[in-house]
Amino acid sequence: METKAGDPGAFAQFDLSRVDSPAFVVDAAKLRANCQVLAEIRDAADIKVLSALKAFSMWSVAPLIGEYLDGVCASGLWEARLAGEFYDGEIATYCAAYKPEDLEEICRLSDHLIFNSPAQMRRAALIMDQARATGGDFDVGLRINPQVPTGEVPRYDPSSPGSRLGFPLDQLTEEHMEGVEGIHFHNLCEQDFEPLAQTWDRVFDAIEPYFGQLKWINMGGGHHITRADYQREELIEFLRDAKEDTGAEIYLEPGEAVALDAGILVGTILDTGVNEVPFAITDISATCHMPDVIEAPYRPAMLGELASHREGGDLRQFGASPPEAPGFAGEQGLIRLGGPSCLAGDVIGDYRLPVPAEPGQRIAFLDQAHYSMVKTNTFNGVPLPSIWLWDSDSDALELVKSFGYEDFRNRLS
Numbered sequence: 001m002e003t004k005a006g007d008p009g010a011f012a013q014f015d016l017s018r019v020d021s022p023a024f025v026v027d028a029a030k031l032r033a034n035c036q037v038l039a040e041i042r043d044a045a046d047i048k049v050l051s052a053l054k055a056f057s058m059w060s061v062a063p064l065i066g067e068y069l070d071g072v073c074a075s076g077l078w079e080a081r082l083a084g085e086f087y088d089g090e091i092a093t094y095c096a097a098y099k100p101e102d103l104e105e106i107c108r109l110s111d112h113l114i115f116n117s118p119a120q121m122r123r124a125a126l127i128m129d130q131a132r133a134t135g136g137d138f139d140v141g142l143r144i145n146p147q148v149p150t151g152e153v154p155r156y157d158p159s160s161p162g163s164r165l166g167f168p169l170d171q172l173t174e175e176h177m178e179g180v181e182g183i184h185f186h187n188l189c190e191q192d193f194e195p196l197a198q199t200w201d202r203v204f205d206a207i208e209p210y211f212g213q214l215k216w217i218n219m220g221g222g223h224h225i226t227r228a229d230y231q232r233e234e235l236i237e238f239l240r241d242a243k244e245d246t247g248a249e250i251y252l253e254p255g256e257a258v259a260l261d262a263g264i265l266v267g268t269i270l271d272t273g274v275n276e277v278p279f280a281i282t283d284i285s286a287t288c289h290m291p292d293v294i295e296a297p298y299r300p301a302m303l304g305e306l307a308s309h310r311e312g313g314d315l316r317q318f319g320a321s322p323p324e325a326p327g328f329a330g331e332q333g334l335i336r337l338g339g340p341s342c343l344a345g346d347v348i349g350d351y352r353l354p355v356p357a358e359p360g361q362r363i364a365f366l367d368q369a370h371y372s373m374v375k376t377n378t379f380n381g382v383p384l385p386s387i388w389l390w391d392s393d394s395d396a397l398e399l400v401k402s403f404g405y406e407d408f409r410n411r412l413s
Contacts, residue, residue, distance in 0.1 A: 006301030006366045007228075007261045010392030014264075016303075016362040018397060021268040022283050022385035026369050029393040030262035031061060034226040035068035038254060041225060041232060042070070045239035047250040050092055052221045053079045055255025055370045059086040060389065060400050065258065071111070073221075073253040077102040080109040092218065092253065094143055094184060096164060100127065107131035107138055112216070114141035114184045117167050118176040125179075139215055141182035144169050148187060148202050150195035153296055159187050159199075169206045177210050182248075186220025190256065193231040196223065197238060204245075211246045218251040226257040256370045263369025264303060265289060265385060269361045270340065277350075278335045280357055285339025287346040288382040290365070290372045294345060303364040304354035306333060337363075341380040378408045 010027055019025055042049045048070040059082060065072075071089030074080040076098075083091045092112035103124055107113060108131065115121040121140065128140065145166030151157030158165045166185060167176070187199045196219065207214070219242075224230050243250045267284035286293040293300060335357050339346040348365075355361040376384050384403035390396070 008303055008366055009261055011264050011303055011364070011366070014390065014392075016266050016364055019266055019388050019399075020386055020402070021266055021362065022289060022383070023266045023388055024263055024368060024373050024385050025266060025364075025388045025390050026058060026061070026259070026263040028061065028064060028389055028391040031064055031259060032068075034258055034260055034262060035065060037226045037232075038257065039068040041236060041239075041252075045236045045250070046243060047239050047252065048090070050090065050251060050253040051087075051258045052253045052255025053083060053087075054374065055221070056259040057082060057374055058259075058369070058387065058400075060387075062086040062088070069258075074110070077106055080106055084109045092141075092184075092251070094141075098124065100124070103127045104131055107136045110138050112141050112182060112218070113138050114143055114182070114218070116143050116165070118142065121179070139181040140179055141184050141216075141218065142167060142176070142180045143184040143186070144172060144203070144207075146185050146187050146199045146202050148199045150187060150191065150198060151189050153189070156189045156296065158189075169202065172206060174209070177213070180210070181214065182216040182218060183207055183210075183214055184218040184220065186222065186253075188220065188222025190224055191222055192224060193234050193238070196235075200238070200242065211248065214246065214248045216249040216251055217242070217246060218253060221253045221255050221257075223252060223254050223257060224260070225252075225254060226260045259369035261367050263373070264364040264366055265368040265372060266362060266364045269357065269359055269363065271359055272335075272357050278357070280335050280337050281340055282337055282348070282363065283340060283383075284337075284348065284363075284365070284385075285341050285346055285380075285382050286348045287339060287341050287343050288377050288379050289339070289385055290348070290368065291375050291377070292371055293348055299349040300368070301366040302351050302354075303366055306352040306354055339382065341382050343380070378411060381408055383408075 038049050050071045050073045051065050051069050052073050054075045066088035071091055072083045072087045073092040074083050076095045080093045090111040091109055093106055093110040094114035096116045104127055143166040145163055145168050147159055147169050149157050149159045154160040185203055188195055239250055267282045269280045269282055272280045333352040334350045336350050337348040386402040387400045389398045389400050
């Protein structure tokens, strides 16, 4: 899988030695720029835009996001709590399956409560009735599966055959729609406008009989709206038409688009060697800090990576020596980077480094604010990256959070 992001932007001028290692650095100015684009789409199309916490839940910047967007979407009780504590605006909650003991609180916190199946919605009827009797004010939604595969990677495609996400559209009946006030579908992953239009063609015909009862239609996330080459004018026209045709409020819930190219992950080379290929061990772990590198898999873009051997990728220009020497980076200037964990597959990828392949040198991977930060773990006792907030407009830099041994210990028994 090739990432379509990776624009260094202002990070091209950022001094990596200003932060500890490993560390996430998020640019507030880029966040504002992304949110401004989303707000402009929202205003031009007269819709609502929610920020997906599953992708980016750095709550210290919640006030910034709240200046532009209409609220957030949560994926369960804990994200809904986080939303209620720190974020402004509406809260839409969807989970593939709710625990009954969580639903009462989720009902209190949420403006939209979205179920994955009509059967679970029926089982929750008594809990919802009790919540409403005690002041709960929320709409009930149903997530549908459009059954229109459009993704590059099946495991990230909600419409891939056998998907558990959303009620299959070809099974939807009038009986299933009883009590449903909103429809939700999420069918994209890092995609342009065309897959959304393709999905809507299928969904429109199936839910048209219910337009009169639907208060809202949530078209989910995965829209790469803030990427420079996204077809924004086509999207605006599409959203206007959808609102007019359905008579419902239209929602989008981008996550990645909120933080696209707004963060880097800074690391340090700890050791180097050669075993058929030259390699370097870093304090960044794919397994612990960027698990999508292994799951997708994909190759994260590196800040300042040299384009090719001929364009300066051969690190011998930095004084590196023959293959047996620590600084050697292979005939094409490539060196394999991996993490410090004991997992043999903890490999990030092969790179042409912009610095000598030597212990102590700093590197950074681009576009790591979303998903990477929320998916970190402490497998093997690998330390978590600290979190820094930088404003490229003012050059202000703030340590938001650092992690220590206690964070590792307290997750265990």
